[in-house]
Amino acid sequence: MSKSFELESRILQSLKKREGIATAADVSADTGIGLGETENELRRMLSWYKSHLDVDDDGNLLYRFDPELVRRGEDRDHTWYMLKKQITAALRLLFKVWVMIMLVGYTIVFIVILLALAVGALTQSNDRDNGLAMLPLRLLGSLLEWVFWWNVFDDGRSSRSRRSGYGNQSFGGFETRGYAAKRLKHKVDKPLYQKITDWVVGPENPKDPLKAQQRFAAWARNNKGIVTPADWSIRTGLSLEDSENALTAGIMRFGGDVQVTENGVLLYRFDELRLKATEDAAESVNMRGDLPVVWQDKAKPQPFSGNAASTDFWIALFTMFNLFMSSATLVTYNAGTIPEMTAGVAIALGWIPLVFSAAMLGIPIIRWFLRIAERARAARESKRRKALRTVFESVRGGQAEAVMLDPEFEKEFALEFNGEPVEAQNGRMLWRFDELALHFQEATDARNAAQSQIVFGQTVFSSDESTKSMNDADLEDFERRLAMELGIPETQYA
Numbered sequence: 390m391s392k393s394f395e396l397e398s399r400i401l402q403s404l405k406k407r408e409g410i411a412t413a414a415d416v417s418a419d420t421g422i423g424l425g426e427t428e429n430e431l432r433r434m435l436s437w438y439k440s441h442l443d444v445d446d447d448g449n450l451l452y453r454f455d456p457e458l459v460r461r462g463e464d465r466d467h468t469w470y471m472l473k474k475q476i477t478a479a480l481r482l483l484f485k486v487w488v489m490i491m492l493v494g495y496t497i498v499f500i501v502i503l504l505a506l507a508v509g510a511l512t513q514s515n516d517r518d519n520g521l522a523m524l525p526l527r528l529l530g531s532l533l534e535w536v537f538w539w540n541v542f543d544d545g546r547s548s549r550s551r552r553s554g555y556g557n558q559s560f561g562g563f564e565t566r567g568y569a570a571k572r573l574k575h576k577v578d579k580p581l582y583q584k585i586t587d588w589v590v591g592p593e594n595p596k597d598p599l600k601a602q603q604r605f606a607a608w609a610r611n612n613k614g615i616v617t618p619a620d621w622s623i624r625t626g627l628s629l630e631d632s633e634n635a636l637t638a639g640i641m642r643f644g645g646d647v648q649v650t651e652n653g654v655l656l657y658r659f660d661e662l663r664l665k666a667t668e669d670a671a672e673s674v675n676m677r678g679d680l681p682v683v684w685q686d687k688a689k690p691q692p693f694s695g696n697a698a699s700t701d702f703w704i705a706l707f708t709m710f711n712l713f714m715s716s717a718t719l720v721t722y723n724a725g726t727i728p729e730m731t732a733g734v735a736i737a738l739g740w741i742p743l744v745f746s747a748a749m750l751g752i753p754i755i756r757w758f759l760r761i762a763e764r765a766r767a768a769r770e771s772k773r774r775k776a777l778r779t780v781f782e783s784v785r786g787g788q789a790e791a792v793m794l795d796p797e798f799e800k801e802f803a804l805e806f807n808g809e810p811v812e813a814q815n816g817r818m819l820w821r822f823d824e825l826a827l828h829f830q831e832a833t834d835a836r837n838a839a840q841s842q843i844v845f846g847q848t849v850f851s852s853d854e855s856t857k858s859m860n861d862a863d864l865e866d867f868e869r870r871l872a873m874e875l876g877i878p879e880t881q882y883a
Contacts, residue, residue, distance in 0.1 A: 421603030
């Protein structure tokens with residue numbers, strides 16, 4: 390049931406942007422939800438939202454929801470779903486805040502302890518030892534002063550304004566103009582607890598799980614619902630075989646069929662996905678234009694934390710400081726240096742911050758080593774995408790030209806895109822990709838022959854009694870035939 394509510398939430402976003410009027414194909418292209426799932430969910434929503442259903446002369450369905458899209462009545466399942474969603478979000482936030490409190494709280498506690506020890510040593514020492522006793526206090530004071538003026542968790546965006554000099558100066562986040570002072574206005578990209586959490590486990594992945602399906606559906610509509618494996622390969626970098634498998638999965642998700650041309654090229658047609666509510670309706674509310682070719686996007690590994698380097702530095706420094714102080718506490722307890730220290734104190738100021746700090750430091754270190762291989766894969770993929778440009782530009786205009794490939798990817802490209810060796814030149818082989826050229830040419834011809842768009846036709850039946858596009862006799866005949874198809878006896882219908 391929760392999945393159904395998640396689909397409903399996505400569909401509502403599409404309907405709001407389309408002012409409540411859409412076909413199932415419109416919504417499917419907007420959201421990336423499969424066409425069948427979209428139809429089922431829209432029919433379910435008809436009973437929960439003020440809406441009407443129209444049927445045109447070809448049997449296509451048009452869904453008309455009230456633009457306000459307010460749920461009517463109470464649904465306990467939906468209420469429980471929203472409550473669980475809010476509780477989950479609250480628990481995540483609570484965990485992040487707890488991590489921040491543990492890090493910052495123990496740092497403050499240990500600094501206070503150091504200050505107390507320094508003051509105690511100062512009061513017990515004689516005048517000759519005052520300078521030595523004051524040394525840790527002075528060092529700690531200098532460190533705190535530097536941290537304060539540096540603005541520890543600032544991303545360094547206003548470092549230029551911190552420089553001293555005449556004119557406008559900034560102190561502790563305030564900008565002075567003569568005797569006047571005002572708060573510097575700068576945008577905070579994310580709160581402190583989120584920065585700390587991202588440093589430990591990595592930034593949250595904000596990517597939409599259906600983003601790829603959404604972009605494919607909108608792109609297919611923009612291309613009159615006609616796609617060849619080469620069309621998909623040039624935009625994803627997949628081999629022709631993998632592109633065929635991906636397009637087959639697309640047919641299962643968004644409906645359609647496969648057409649084989651006279652030259653043996655597979656055309657994947659998504660005509661059902663093209664149905665629009667009106668002629669001037671947007672192809673997709675979430676996408677405009679075409680998908681970029683693959684070499685225009687450089688492969689990038691996931692950011693380590695998404696924070697500024699200075700922010701990560703201070704978080705790591707405070708974590709190591711807590712790790713050192715908790716270790717020193719346990720050593721002091723085991724050595725009996727401070728007889729007043731109890732086991733409870735050793736646990737509170739020793740074992741708990743020790744385990745917490747070790748985890749906070751260990752997890753990022755492990756992630757850093759794992760990223761070495763990830764960066765290497767991203768670098769190779771970027772190089773591969775750049776080399777693919779030579780392959781696809783050699784078949785521009787539907788005519789294949791012999792080209793020399795990057796030696797690192799020569800065999801790979803020849804196998805994946807059915808390249809044919811032509812001749813050797815300067816000790817290197819030239820390759821032609823006639824099959825790719827044929828794919829692009831067949832797709833262009835098919836799109837030129839296809840109708841420009843498929844639009845919802847004349848309304849012949851509507852659940853809204855005020856909407857009638859046929860005369861009464863034709864409408865009565867249509868309703869009679871519709872009832873017979875639904876298996877309703879004619880006597881009962883009359």
